[in-house]
Amino acid sequence: MKSPSPASINILSALALALAATLAVLFFAGAPPLTTLAVLFGGGLDSTASLLKTFSSFIPLFLCATALLATYAAGLWNIGVEGQITLGAVFAAGFLRLPDPATFPPALALILALAAAFAGGALWALLAGALRAYGRVHEIFSGLGLNFAATGVTLWLILGPWKRAGMASLSGTEPLPEAFRLPGFAGKPASMAGLVLAVTAFALTVWLLKRTTWGLKLAAVRQNLKAARLIGLSPKRRLLEAMALCGGLAGLAGGLLVTGLYHRLIPSISGNFGYTAILAVLMVSLAPLFVPVSCFFFAVLLAGAVQLPMALELDSSLSGVIQGVLVLAFLAAGRMGIGGRLGGRLGGKLTGDKT
Amino acid sequence: MDVFAATLAAVLFAGAPLALAALGETLSERAGVINLSVDGTVLFSAMAAFVTARVTGDAWIGMLGGALAGAFVAGVLAVVGLWLRAPILAVGFILTLLCRDLAYFLGHAHARQPGPDLGVWTIPGLSDIPFAGTVIGRQSPVVYLSIVAVAAASFFLYRTRAGLRLRAAGESPRAAFARGIPVERLKVLYCLAGGAFSGLAGAAYSLAVKPGWGHPQGAEGAGWIALAIVIFGGWRPSRVVLGAYFFALIQVMGIHLQDFLPGLSSTLFQIAPFPVMILTLLFINIRRSGRFRDAVQNVPLLGRLAGKPPAGAPGALAGVLDQDAA
Numbered sequence: 001m002k003s004p005s006p007a008s009i010n011i012l013s014a015l016a017l018a019l020a021a022t023l024a025v026l027f028f029a030g031a032p033p034l035t036t037l038a039v040l041f042g043g044g045l046d047s048t049a050s051l052l053k054t055f056s057s058f059i060p061l062f063l064c065a066t067a068l069l070a071t072y073a074a075g076l077w078n079i080g081v082e083g084q085i086t087l088g089a090v091f092a093a094g095f096l097r098l099p100d101p102a103t104f105p106p107a108l109a110l111i112l113a114l115a116a117a118f119a120g121g122a123l124w125a126l127l128a129g130a131l132r133a134y135g136r137v138h139e140i141f142s143g144l145g146l147n148f149a150a151t152g153v154t155l156w157l158i159l160g161p162w163k164r165a166g167m168a169s170l171s172g173t174e175p176l177p178e179a180f181r182l183p184g185f186a187g188k189p190a191s192m193a194g195l196v197l198a199v200t201a202f203a204l205t206v207w208l209l210k211r212t213t214w215g216l217k218l219a220a221v222r223q224n225l226k227a228a229r230l231i232g233l234s235p236k237r238r239l240l241e242a243m244a245l246c247g248g249l250a251g252l253a254g255g256l257l258v259t260g261l262y263h264r265l266i267p268s269i270s271g272n273f274g275y276t277a278i279l280a281v282l283m284v285s286l287a288p289l290f291v292p293v294s295c296f297f298f299a300v301l302l303a304g305a306v307q308l309p310m311a312l313e314l315d316s317s318l319s320g321v322i323q324g325v326l327v328l329a330f331l332a333a334g335r336m337g338i339g340g341r342l343g344g345r346l347g348g349k350l351t352g353d354k355t
Numbered sequence: 356m357d358v359f360a361a362t363l364a365a366v367l368f369a370g371a372p373l374a375l376a377a378l379g380e381t382l383s384e385r386a387g388v389i390n391l392s393v394d395g396t397v398l399f400s401a402m403a404a405f406v407t408a409r410v411t412g413d414a415w416i417g418m419l420g421g422a423l424a425g426a427f428v429a430g431v432l433a434v435v436g437l438w439l440r441a442p443i444l445a446v447g448f449i450l451t452l453l454c455r456d457l458a459y460f461l462g463h464a465h466a467r468q469p470g471p472d473l474g475v476w477t478i479p480g481l482s483d484i485p486f487a488g489t490v491i492g493r494q495s496p497v498v499y500l501s502i503v504a505v506a507a508a509s510f511f512l513y514r515t516r517a518g519l520r521l522r523a524a525g526e527s528p529r530a531a532f533a534r535g536i537p538v539e540r541l542k543v544l545y546c547l548a549g550g551a552f553s554g555l556a557g558a559a560y561s562l563a564v565k566p567g568w569g570h571p572q573g574a575e576g577a578g579w580i581a582l583a584i585v586i587f588g589g590w591r592p593s594r595v596v597l598g599a600y601f602f603a604l605i606q607v608m609g610i611h612l613q614d615f616l617p618g619l620s621s622t623l624f625q626i627a628p629f630p631v632m633i634l635t636l637l638f639i640n641i642r643r644s645g646r647f648r649d650a651v652q653n654v655p656l657l658g659r660l661a662g663k664p665p666a667g668a669p670g671a672l673a674g675v676l677d678q679d680a681a
Contacts, residue, residue: 029461077444136640137633140391140444144579148629156623275452282445315463315570317456324453328435331446335439 014333018326025321031314039311040318043304050303056261057273058299059194060085060253064277065291066202067249072286073209074242075222080128080143081250081274083150084121088251090154091120092258093173093265097162101177109180114197114255121251122244124150129243133236139243147274155267162265172266182260191260201249206288208245218242250274276302276323283327285334298323360489362607367494370603371501372397372559372574374596376581377588378501378508379425379552381595384585385512386545387525387538387671388437391447392428393553394578395454400424400557402462405568408561409470417471418558425554426547428454433543444675451578462568472566473497497559501596504552508592521545525669553578576629583632587639589666598635602628643667 026033044054064081071078095116099109128146131137155170162173182191209215221228221235228235257269280298284290298319305319376393383390390396403424408417432450436443473496482492491498512518523531524541532538557574565573580602588595609624641647651658667673 135637137636141583141636142633145629145633148576148626152623152626279452315460317459320456321453321460324449324456327449331441332435332439335441
């Protein structure tokens with residue numbers, strides 16, 4: 001009889017570990033375990049409407065996870081994705097205030113708005129990159145600080161210069177004119193264009209990282225910074241390029257959130273997608289081919305969690321709990337060496353693990 | 356003068372949990388363990404402390420619950436990051452996100468409910484002195500706790516044998532191991548102790564500084580500030596606590612400025628510490644850089660203006676969070 005492969009043993013033991021931990025949490029919260037899990041997964045999968053909800057979370061999440069592949073390839077701990085999404089959203093919303101919806105071709109306006117979103121996210125990421133490359137400020141701190149700063153920028157715009165006519169309210173800016181909204185899918189705001197963009201971005205990024213000299217250079221910078229500098233790979237520029245690509249894709253996600261989902265700028269528009277994407281990427285130990293899988297799974301959880309407060313009077317943060325528990329379980333299972341070392345792929349440079 | 360005394364008192368109060376969390380992280384990092392989970396730990400233990408206090412009706416048992424919750428999170432970090440040797444920065448970061456959501460999920464039933472708090476202590480004799488009485492005579496117990504903790508941590512690190520062993524383990528693990536110091540065991544021990552301090556910080560928020568529990572809790576982001584304060588303070592308790600008061604001052608100023616500039620949203624003042632965090636790290640790192648040292652050689656005034664640079668990271672962590680430029 002063929003014995004199961006080491007990787008599948010790892011995955012199974014991680015899932016078992018995560019399930020046990022989740023059940024323990026549900027027990028502590030006094031929630032009915034089976035009903036809760038049924039609501040959680042049903043809310044994201046059981047009908048066309050819930051699948052569309054899942055997809056509207058999947059698109060930004062998948063884009064951000066793709067973005068993170070670029071910075072992880074360079075050995076950067078970019079936790080500033082939230083802020084980069086936000087700035088992308090700000091740039092897209094800001095651009096769409098300029099042209100006259102009656103005369104300007106809508107397709108061109110949308111393309112330009114998404115390009116502006118890309119630029120906005122890239123700029124915000126370059127700020128963190130420059131602080132790291134030239135100011136020696138670790139990207140964990142600059143990224144996090146800039147996330148909060150981005151929230152400040154959005155709030156200031158919504159309550160100040162971009163406030164709705166007559167009243168400033170935290171519900172957001174004036175909604176976009178119909179012409180400047182991405183077409184929805186079956187009447188639901190899960191846009192096909194967004195999905196196509198996300199999949200294309202993913203394919204392009206993986207190709208860049210795995211099949212081009214640029215990707216090889218990033219890997220060299222990640223694995224040995226000093227050697228990379230000595231052989232003239234200009235690590236500073238490579239780090240900035242990786243940051244810009246990551247920020248641009250995250251910004252694109254923000255642009256899609258504005259044009260495709262919310263149709264206006266709202267506070268905390270980044271909706272935790274930036275942090276969730278980090279978990280989605282870490283869960284599969286940075287293995288690009290599995291990133292779509294983990295993103296889809298997390299998107300199901302996000303869509304299902306929205307039902308929890310209504311159905312069972314539970315807080316929707318349960319999805320985040322399960323995601324975190326899963327990632328930890330995968331890391332632990334990979335390290336326990338039951339079936340080979342999955343976690344070993346996180347290079348030493350990324351982790352600072354000197355042993 | 357009264358305003359000044361009141362501001363100082365407010366800074367000591369707002370800085371107490373920051374100081375506790377940053378002290379805990381200092382202990383942990385001095386032993387060679389970077390615990391990135393502080394922010395989540397603070398929120399999780401704030402919830403745990405408030406719920407414990409509500410259930411038992413005693414805020415001090417709540418403090419204990421908070422400390423235990425913090426140590427529990429650090430225990431998970433120790434098991435996965437130290438024992439199983441998973442990448443510890445990643446584990447810490449995952450724990451931060453996980454604990455934040457766990458706090459909101461488990462604390463849901465207790466959100467926006469009344470509960471006990473630690474109240475105010477009046478120090479007999481001291482509270483009657485005009486200026487000092489306002490600043491330090493009538494304060495929340497967490498203020499006294501944080502001050503005692505700083506003194507104790509300083510004494511422990513620099514004046515006791517155990518403190519020397521702790522510093523040795525973090526400064527040069529191999530040499531310490533060769534001298535017979537159980538480095539791995541010390542790392543686990545001080546990781547847990549650091550977690551307990553972060554737990555006390557969380558409890559200090561939900562039982563004193565921002566009493567109660569809600570979604571969002573006012574303490575969000577404080578743990579990240581604490582992590583930056585450790586670098587700012589050069590891993591020395593006496594300087595770390597100054598960093599905590601510096602950031603507390605920014606928060607307090609924000610509340611004062613709101614009276615003068617009512618047009619600006621209060622949320623904007625809440626985020627002010629974060630850009631300042633980036634700028635202080637930038638300043639510290641430039642101050643430590645070789646190029647700045649060269650510049651001081653030519654222009655001595657520059658060195659006098661910028662002051663003495665804080666110490667660098669413990670040997671085992673050199674380059675992890677304050678690395679050389681690429």
